Amino acid sequence: MRPANDAPVNPSRRRALQTAGGGLAIAFLWLNAGPAKAMISARRQPGDAAAAMADGNPAFAPNAFIRIDSNGAVRLVIPSVEMGQSIYTGFAMLLAEELEVCLDQVKVEHAPPSTELYGMPLVGGQLTGGSTSTRSGWQVLREAGAVARTLLVSAAAARWKVPETECSVARGVITHGPTGRHTGYGDVASAAAALPMPGAVALKSPADFSLIGKPARRVDASGKVDGSLPFGIDVKVPGMKVATVRASPVFGGRLVRVDDTRARTVPGFVAVLRLDDAVAVVGEHFWAARTGMEALDIEWDNGPNAHLTTDTLFAMLESAVGRVEPIVGRKAGTRPATGQTISATYRLPMLAHATMEPLNATVHVTADRCEIWAGSQVPVRCVDAAVAITGLTADKVVFHPQYLGGGFGRRLEHDYVEQAIRFAKQVAYPLQVIWTREEDIRQDIVRPPYLDRVEAVLDDSGLPVWFADRTTGPSVLARFMPAALTKDGLDGDIVECAAETPYDLPNVQVDWVRQDMPAGMRVGWWRGVGPLHNLYVVEGFIDELAHAAGQDPVRYRRRLLHKNPRTRAVLDLAADKAGWGRKLGPGRGMGVAVGEPFGSHVAAVVEVEVGPDGLVRLSRVIVAVDCGIAINESSVEAQIQGGVLFGLSAALFSRVTVKDGAVEQSNFHDYRVLRINEVPVVEVHRVVSTESPGGLGELGTAIIAPALVNAVFAATGVRLRELPVDPAKLVKGVHPAGTGPSGDHG
Numbered sequence: 001m002r003p004a005n006d007a008p009v010n011p012s013r014r015r016a017l018q019t020a021g022g023g024l025a026i027a028f029l030w031l032n033a034g035p036a037k038a039m040i041s042a043r044r045q046p047g048d049a050a051a052a053m054a055d056g057n058p059a060f061a062p063n064a065f066i067r068i069d070s071n072g073a074v075r076l077v078i079p080s081v082e083m084g085q086s087i088y089t090g091f092a093m094l095l096a097e098e099l100e101v102c103l104d105q106v107k108v109e110h111a112p113p114s115t116e117l118y119g120m121p122l123v124g125g126q127l128t129g130g131s132t133s134t135r136s137g138w139q140v141l142r143e144a145g146a147v148a149r150t151l152l153v154s155a156a157a158a159r160w161k162v163p164e165t166e167c168s169v170a171r172g173v174i175t176h177g178p179t180g181r182h183t184g185y186g187d188v189a190s191a192a193a194a195l196p197m198p199g200a201v202a203l204k205s206p207a208d209f210s211l212i213g214k215p216a217r218r219v220d221a222s223g224k225v226d227g228s229l230p231f232g233i234d235v236k237v238p239g240m241k242v243a244t245v246r247a248s249p250v251f252g253g254r255l256v257r258v259d260d261t262r263a264r265t266v267p268g269f270v271a272v273l274r275l276d277d278a279v280a281v282v283g284e285h286f287w288a289a290r291t292g293m294e295a296l297d298i299e300w301d302n303g304p305n306a307h308l309t310t311d312t313l314f315a316m317l318e319s320a321v322g323r324v325e326p327i328v329g330r331k332a333g334t335r336p337a338t339g340q341t342i343s344a345t346y347r348l349p350m351l352a353h354a355t356m357e358p359l360n361a362t363v364h365v366t367a368d369r370c371e372i373w374a375g376s377q378v379p380v381r382c383v384d385a386a387v388a389i390t391g392l393t394a395d396k397v398v399f400h401p402q403y404l405g406g407g408f409g410r411r412l413e414h415d416y417v418e419q420a421i422r423f424a425k426q427v428a429y430p431l432q433v434i435w436t437r438e439e440d441i442r443q444d445i446v447r448p449p450y451l452d453r454v455e456a457v458l459d460d461s462g463l464p465v466w467f468a469d470r471t472t473g474p475s476v477l478a479r480f481m482p483a484a485l486t487k488d489g490l491d492g493d494i495v496e497c498a499a500e501t502p503y504d505l506p507n508v509q510v511d512w513v514r515q516d517m518p519a520g521m522r523v524g525w526w527r528g529v530g531p532l533h534n535l536y537v538v539e540g541f542i543d544e545l546a547h548a549a550g551q552d553p554v555r556y557r558r559r560l561l562h563k564n565p566r567t568r569a570v571l572d573l574a575a576d577k578a579g580w581g582r583k584l585g586p587g588r589g590m591g592v593a594v595g596e597p598f599g600s601h602v603a604a605v606v607e608v609e610v611g612p613d614g615l616v617r618l619s620r621v622i623v624a625v626d627c628g629i630a631i632n633e634s635s636v637e638a639q640i641q642g643g644v645l646f647g648l649s650a651a652l653f654s655r656v657t658v659k660d661g662a663v664e665q666s667n668f669h670d671y672r673v674l675r676i677n678e679v680p681v682v683e684v685h686r687v688v689s690t691e692s693p694g695g696l697g698e699l700g701t702a703i704i705a706p707a708l709v710n711a712v713f714a715a716t717g718v719r720l721r722e723l724p725v726d727p728a729k730l731v732k733g734v735h736p737a738g739t740g741p742s743g744d745h746g
Helices: 013-018 025-031 048-054 087-099 133-160 185-193 221-226 286-294 310-320 379-390 415-424 437-442 529-548 553-560 565-578 633-652 699-716
Strands: 066-068 074-078 106-110 167-170 173-176 182-184 241-247 254-259 269-274 278-283 297-301 327-332 340-348 360-366 369-374 397-401 431-434 450-458 464-473 508-514 588-595 601-610 616-626 681-686
Touching: 066 133, 066 185, 074 087, 087 106, 087 133, 133 167, 133 173, 133 185, 173 185, 182 185, 241 286, 241 415, 241 437, 254 269, 254 278, 269 286, 278 286, 310 450, 310 464, 340 529, 360 415, 369 379, 369 415, 379 397, 379 415, 415 431, 450 529, 464 529, 529 553, 529 588, 529 699, 553 565, 553 588, 565 588, 565 601, 565 616, 565 681, 588 699, 601 699, 616 633, 616 699, 633 681, 633 699
Parallel strands: 074 106, 241 431, 369 397, 464 508, 616 681
Antiparallel strands: 066 074, 167 173, 173 182, 241 278, 254 297, 269 278, 327 508, 340 450, 360 369, 360 431, 450 464, 588 601, 601 616
């Protein structure tokens, strides 16, 4: 059980870990993988002094996150990376709330690579992903602010020789109530730095929050609006040259020969660089590099994957069922011998990340130093890669974190940084390596393909008394962090939100048939990860069960949620705001989905119109969320809206296909996303809660696809068990007004 929000906080890291909030099953697996390492702490750690010295040697640095200079300037070091999810603002609010300063008084800084100082408990390292940042930092960052405030107040009270209890703080100014004396944080910063760490510190109760739970403008908003905020692709280093790359188009292929005769005639051409599986053209500027790349004549050895296709990959998944022993994710009870049996097969495609900012890194390698400028979700892994490639020690590697123009899991990989280091080793000047959009998509580490076979047995009332889901697919975790697999080899992400659903299901079996991709083909994390896949399957199938039972999808779910008031509350809120039950016109329908991904509770209702051409037009999206305490109300709305649109793009248009061992898609003409004229109204409604925060960054993406396909079914009677939506399957399915298959909402 979590302590009350205003309870004194135990200074130990173990306690901080215990109160970090609910988490993914996979998160705790990550935490226990490999040797024990220090994690974020509100108190001083051995590495703090060196980090503070490197950060300008501020007068007051009580922990890894707070820097107060003698002039009173407050700088907050943010342990997670900012990639559009507003974590810099959220974490600044947590620190500032207890430090008693306002956001307009602080400057935020990127944290340098350091597992010791900035490792996040839920993922076991300095890693931003899985909607875990707020859950990891919720308790410990508030404590960090409270520790700093306590020391500063103690220093002021000692100077005035008054009790600390007679002092208050507002906007970084300490005031002694009885006498009216006051002083700023900068004036007592040096004295506070000399004091010993306090014992337990009291945190504010939610009723006393002045920042947390209020709408706040993002701390990086101005720089993003006027273009002054630099991303990795904006880095400029004196003497820098620019390169673009082309890697083998076939998975696992190798470079055989390059003829650069024509490229050398391009104005601004500098050099051609080679790796075993890639070639780079260096230019004085990007256009010279890009033009030179197009002028190269390249010969590849396509290797064993030269004939690989999408059909081949799914055939591998199909053949694994019955051939490979499944690994049990959860088993409870047994399958009843009687009842109506419903079964279905769902398939999900591979997906590219297609971040707004294509992959890039700037690297300068010398005999005794390696400097890297890049946006990465795993900065420590980038440093480790530089050590391995250059032979330098870690203290000779300097990583300069940058803002990320989108991550979505792609920048959890560091292949692009590793590649840039290998190219930069070959030249004497700083080298900026920028992937083209085509390279970014064709060389993506894609979301895995999945095949799910689901089954349920219904009792006489139409409710499931048996639920089974067998997922077949590859494991990302086995490559990314193999020690995090369980003893029997389970990748917990594969079954997340299927092994544990919000519903009262008395007998369950969820398991996984592992079928990895061919050698040379890597799959990776994609926004929403396991929950994205499993919510689509589970919520699509629950809708099928409601239809088989002849029951309204919302009322059916309410019956299954009778023991789950938090999730039933978001379902009721979404249904109410959507006007569930009202009659809709011909070819129109509403679909619903609920879930509990990332420690939050969410329900979505999508309203669509399907035309005679089978094209789906989005009318309206309603999302209700209980994410516990909302750090920044504005960010809640923005994250849900952005996640919904990202998920709708994938569900309606996006997939990666393979032909002759290569990705067929190359840009947004054949890897479609929603266009402005296709974007629906997205309403976000929040259940006010005092529970610890849940995750948000991937919530909207994870829940929206099943609500969409359930709405399509309501409009057409066509059940889509494979994404993206295929209009050809819907052409003959449009229902006249009032005759839709999903109950009384048409």
